[in-house]
Amino acid sequence: MHNPAEALIDALGGTTAVSRLTDAPLSTVHSWRKNGIPRSRLSHLRLAVKVAKVDVDFDRLAVGVTPEAARAA
Numbered sequence: 001m002h003n004p005a006e007a008l009i010d011a012l013g014g015t016t017a018v019s020r021l022t023d024a025p026l027s028t029v030h031s032w033r034k035n036g037i038p039r040s041r042l043s044h045l046r047l048a049v050k051v052a053k054v055d056v057d058f059d060r061l062a063v064g065v066t067p068e069a070a071r072a073a
C-alpha cells in the first residue's frame with residue numbers, strides 16, 4: 001500500500017517527473033517516497049503543481065506526507 005508521499009509522487013507522474021517539476025535530484029525525490037516530503041519541499045511542490053497546471057487533488061493526496069505528520073498520527 002502506498003503512503004501519502006508515494007501516492008502524491010505517483011499522481012504527479014513519478015519520481016522523474018517530480019524531480020523535473022521541483023528541480024530536485026532524483027535521489028532526493030526517491031527518498032521522499034520512504035521518508036516523506038519535508039514541509040518546505042511540500043510548499044514548493046504545491047506551487048510547482050499550480051504553475052505546471054497539473055490536474056491532481058493535491059490536498060487529498062498530500063495529507064500526512066511529512067515525517068512530522070506521520071509521527072503525530
